[in-house]
């Protein structure tokens with residue numbers, strides 16, 4: 001009686017099936033690990049981009065009389081999967097302090113995080129939430145202001161003779177000292 005014989009390429013098929021299973025298993029295992037690593041590193045990447053200097057406007061956009069103007073701050077943002085170009089990350093008041101110099105204040109009130117208004121009639125800033133009042137330089141002008149500190153100043157660089165770049169940061173509200181938001 002003749003024994004049934006295996007087709008000659010059966011062993012090869014088995015080998016390829018096992019190899020394919022091993023590759024799929026490895027890929028399925030590696031992707032979650034990479035995604036997890038990206039999530040862990042993501043805040044660092046965002047911090048780097050948000051804490052760097054951002055080009056906001058040019059000196060020509062600021063009046064010569066030192067009256068501040070409010071500008072949105074836009075920056076590229078990246079999460080685990082996507083890149084969001086030119087996304088709003090905050091806002092600043094900019095005012096000219098000289099022919100080639102400017103000063104920047106974060107618009108967020110250091111008391112509890114409301115947006116501070118510029119009031120031309122007072123030549124200063126006023127927070128509508130709990131009535132904190134600040135001068136043009138951001139210092140507290142009304143001693144009854146509940147804000148624990150002056151408005152938050154930001155570093156400014158003038159590049160190429162006219163571009164205004166701001167090192168944009170947010171700071172913890174409700175504290176006497178200025179601590180960048182972690």
Ligand code: FES
Nearest residue numbers: 109111112127130
């Ligand atoms: S949030 Fe501005 S005074 Fe309270």
